[in-house]
Amino acid sequence: MSSWTSLRLSTRFASLPSAFYSQVSPTPLENSRFIAWNEPLALQLGFAPEAHLDAEIKQALSGDAIVSPCQPLAMKYAGHQFGVYNPDLGDGRGLLLGEITAQNGEVFDLHIKGAGLTPYSRMGDGRAVLRSTIREYLCSEAMSGLGIATTRALGMLVSDTPVYREKTEPGALLIRAATSHIRFGHFEHFFYTNQIDHLTLLADKVIEWYWPELSNQAKPYVAMFERIVDNTALMIAKWQAYGFAHGVMNTDNMSVLGQTFDYGPFAFLDDYEPSFICNHSDYQGRYAFDQQPRVALWNLSALAHALSPLIEHQDLEQALANYETLLGRYYSAQMRSKLGLVSAAPQDSELFDDMFTLLADNHTDYTRFFRALSSVDQDDTQAVIDLFIDRDRARAWLERYLARAALELNGAGELLSDEQRCLAMRKVNPKYILRNYLAQIAIDKAEQGDYSEVQHLAALLANPYDEQPSHDVYANLPPSWGKKMEISCSS
Numbered sequence: 001m002s003s004w005t006s007l008r009l010s011t012r013f014a015s016l017p018s019a020f021y022s023q024v025s026p027t028p029l030e031n032s033r034f035i036a037w038n039e040p041l042a043l044q045l046g047f048a049p050e051a052h053l054d055a056e057i058k059q060a061l062s063g064d065a066i067v068s069p070c071q072p073l074a075m076k077y078a079g080h081q082f083g084v085y086n087p088d089l090g091d092g093r094g095l096l097l098g099e100i101t102a103q104n105g106e107v108f109d110l111h112i113k114g115a116g117l118t119p120y121s122r123m124g125d126g127r128a129v130l131r132s133t134i135r136e137y138l139c140s141e142a143m144s145g146l147g148i149a150t151t152r153a154l155g156m157l158v159s160d161t162p163v164y165r166e167k168t169e170p171g172a173l174l175i176r177a178a179t180s181h182i183r184f185g186h187f188e189h190f191f192y193t194n195q196i197d198h199l200t201l202l203a204d205k206v207i208e209w210y211w212p213e214l215s216n217q218a219k220p221y222v223a224m225f226e227r228i229v230d231n232t233a234l235m236i237a238k239w240q241a242y243g244f245a246h247g248v249m250n251t252d253n254m255s256v257l258g259q260t261f262d263y264g265p266f267a268f269l270d271d272y273e274p275s276f277i278c279n280h281s282d283y284q285g286r287y288a289f290d291q292q293p294r295v296a297l298w299n300l301s302a303l304a305h306a307l308s309p310l311i312e313h314q315d316l317e318q319a320l321a322n323y324e325t326l327l328g329r330y331y332s333a334q335m336r337s338k339l340g341l342v343s344a345a346p347q348d349s350e351l352f353d354d355m356f357t358l359l360a361d362n363h364t365d366y367t368r369f370f371r372a373l374s375s376v377d378q379d380d381t382q383a384v385i386d387l388f389i390d391r392d393r394a395r396a397w398l399e400r401y402l403a404r405a406a407l408e409l410n411g412a413g414e415l416l417s418d419e420q421r422c423l424a425m426r427k428v429n430p431k432y433i434l435r436n437y438l439a440q441i442a443i444d445k446a447e448q449g450d451y452s453e454v455q456h457l458a459a460l461l462a463n464p465y466d467e468q469p470s471h472d473v474y475a476n477l478p479p480s481w482g483k484k485m486e487i488s489c490s491s
């Protein structure tokens, strides 16, 4: 079993000036115990198998004690929440313990969420409840399984500490690992408080830590912002292609690395409904599924404004102007591969538009549609047609699609066979996604002390593209109670 001292730990964020954070000791939870440990990720980070059973490692990662060299701290940031600037944000319940160098040399932050009060807790209690912790654990690992950039979940603990929300709930703690916890809101804080030296230092550190190759460029800050725009465009393209709604795209929840960050009332689409709103406090639909591409640009513009002391206006404008092109390019590539199309043809946009209209009009399940399409050939179209009420229209679209797909060539310059197309499509169209109702079943069991379903789901969703025949029920349509569930935003 590994020991704490054998890990490659560092405290690089803690070495920044005190304006970046407050040092905070975690407030231990009562009788905290692990209910999930992400063994594959742990091994990647240099932990030995079963490392969470080591007393010192458990103490350090649970917030029971500060174990050297960690110097727990609450990061200071600000941000735009629902379009309104809030200067008072920061880690209100999360603490950065330090950084760990993974086996491959990559550096990850170790962050614990639910570790008690900090100077930025405002009206909050510094805690996280079990249900929201399970949702973040499962969804961040599901996103990783899908190949969408995200923060990761290393482990999760439950405790006897009561936490008061609409009802009393068990206090829990998520151990989050991410290559960065720097948000757009970090830059906004230094800009709006006119701490330009710190704004500059932050940009320098982002370049040094994440993109050192940019330091040789003529305009490193411009190159940095271009990277942020690019990574954000790719993340959004993937969200839209996979039917993921984040729900709270405030600028304090936007990672500079373009990783999906801070899982709250998120949802994967069941029926294809473009204007779907997963956050029940979002009365205006600001963060509706089909608004996400626009909101990301709004957020990037807010970041651009915060970077204006470092980057000339026209360079910021130019980088922002590229967003739509990049997003369009990434999104088309994603959708083409979901449809098994290798090349782009002029008639494709009509084929795509008609597909989306058909899906929306028929309230067709988004994920099941693409998975069914990943097994379809000229002789067997029934499984796809069965997903539609208007079967004649579905059949007509499918005929056009199959005729289009039949024109594609494979790598050897021969016509792409149905088998080849389907094989490629099953690698990008998941069979299993974290539907809200599946998470809810796991949460209901966990609240009764049975964590088996959480572990089961985590294992299943780590390989969402594989056929796992004994788990076919997890790919079924949600039951009627499981559609459009109201997920409490109090987490």
Ligand code: AMP
Pocket (backbone or CB within 6 Å): 088, 089, 090, 091, 092, 093, 094, 120, 121, 122, 123, 124, 125, 126, 127, 128, 248, 253, 262, 264, 491
């Ligand atoms: P979120 O909605 O989780 O992105 O959080 C927005 C802000 O509220 C961040 O500054 C969080 O740290 C803070 N916050 C959320 N929940 C709590 C809580 N239970 N206690 C203290 N601060 C919190």
Ligand code: MG
Pocket (backbone or CB within 6 Å): 252, 253, 262
């Ligand atoms: Mg947040």
